[in-house]
Amino acid sequence: MSEPPIHVLLISNDMDQRESLRHFLQQHGVMLTIAPDTQRLEARIEAERPTLVVLDLMLPVVDTLAALKALRSHGEPIPVMLLAAH
Numbered sequence: 001m002s003e004p005p006i007h008v009l010l011i012s013n014d015m016d017q018r019e020s021l022r023h024f025l026q027q028h029g030v031m032l033t034i035a036p037d038t039q040r041l042e043a044r045i046e047a048e049r050p051t052l053v054v055l056d057l058m059l060p061v062v063d064t065l066a067a068l069k070a071l072r073s074h075g076e077p078i079p080v081m082l083l084a085a086h
Contacts, residue, residue, distance in 0.1 A: 005029065005030070005031050006029075006030045006031065006051045006052070007030070007031040007032075007048065007049070007050040007051045007052075008025060008030055008031070008032050008033070008051065008052050008053075008054055009033045009035065009044060009045065009048060009050035009052070009053045009054070010022070010025075010032060010033070010034045010035070010054045011034075011035045011036070011037065011038055011041070011053065011054065011055050011056060011059070012034075012036070012054075012055075012056035012059075012083065013036045013037060013056065013059055013060060013061075014056060014085065017056065017083065017085070018034050021054070033048055033050065037059055037060070037061040037062060038055070038059060038061070038062045038064065038067035039061060039062060041053075041067055041070075041071060042070070042074060042076065045071070045076060050078065051078075051079075052078070052079050052080070052081060053078055053079070053080045053081070054080075054081045054082075054083060055067070055068065055080060055081070055082050055083065056082075056083045056085075057082050057083060057084045057085075058084070058085060064082070068080060068082075
């Protein structure tokens with residue numbers, strides 16, 4: 001029986017960053033969903049059940065760390081990776 005595909009939810013408002021990661025991840029067989037902000041983050045995770053969430057640290061609408069804290073306060077155990085621009 002084969003492993004289920006990896007599904008990454010990428011949240012970034014930086015179009016170049018999204019496209020670079022999209023290209024790389026899809027070349028390696030990773031399913032990818034992209035969102036520009038953390039609005040409705042919990043609902044997206046519940047509906048899509050990604051393997052990993054990748055969050056841009058510098059999002060304009062909702063503070064990334066506040067969104068992560070809210071996610072954890074609801075008991076969501078999903079792994080999260082934070083991205084920082086150079």
